[in-house]
Amino acid sequence: MLKLPAKYRVVLVLRDLEQLSTEETAAALGLGIPAIKSRLCRARLMLREALAPQFAARAERIGFVITCEQFMADFGDYLEGEVAADLRREMESHLAHCRTCQVVCDSTSKTVRIVTDSGSFYLRPEAAQPLIAQIMARIRGSLES
Numbered sequence: 001m002l003k004l005p006a007k008y009r010v011v012l013v014l015r016d017l018e019q020l021s022t023e024e025t026a027a028a029l030g031l032g033i034p035a036i037k038s039r040l041c042r043a044r045l046m047l048r049e050a051l052a053p054q055f056a057a058r059a060e061r062i063g064f065v066i067t068c069e070q071f072m073a074d075f076g077d078y079l080e081g082e083v084a085a086d087l088r089r090e091m092e093s094h095l096a097h098c099r100t101c102q103v104v105c106d107s108t109s110k111t112v113r114i115v116t117d118s119g120s121f122y123l124r125p126e127a128a129q130p131l132i133a134q135i136m137a138r139i140r141g142s143l144e145s
Helices: 006-017 022-029 033-062 068-073 075-079 085-097 099-118 125-144
Strands: none
Touching: 006 022, 006 033, 022 033, 068 075, 068 085, 068 099, 068 125, 075 099, 075 125, 085 099
């Protein structure tokens, strides 16, 4: 955390460690709320990038069988229940230990449930497939960067 630039580190410390609200952090630093949100997001991303090698080493020690990229490659089929039992077990083992993939999985599942339950949105399968492919490509791309 000490390697983060000070303007990002201070926001991360106040929000995540000291648990100040966004408004309290903005007031303490004399910044606007959008600046605090932007800096917090950047600080978390920088911290995640800095810690990535440690997470990878931990994943090897606890026996991850698949990587985040491999998880995302099969994520759509996983959500549809269309993966083989052994792959499902590997993916669920990965999910049990990978916070990043947990967030992607949870938020995607909730979004699908909201759209499905609303009944107000329907795409024909031939229109939906290209959209699904684009969304999955973006998810995979964000994990690689």
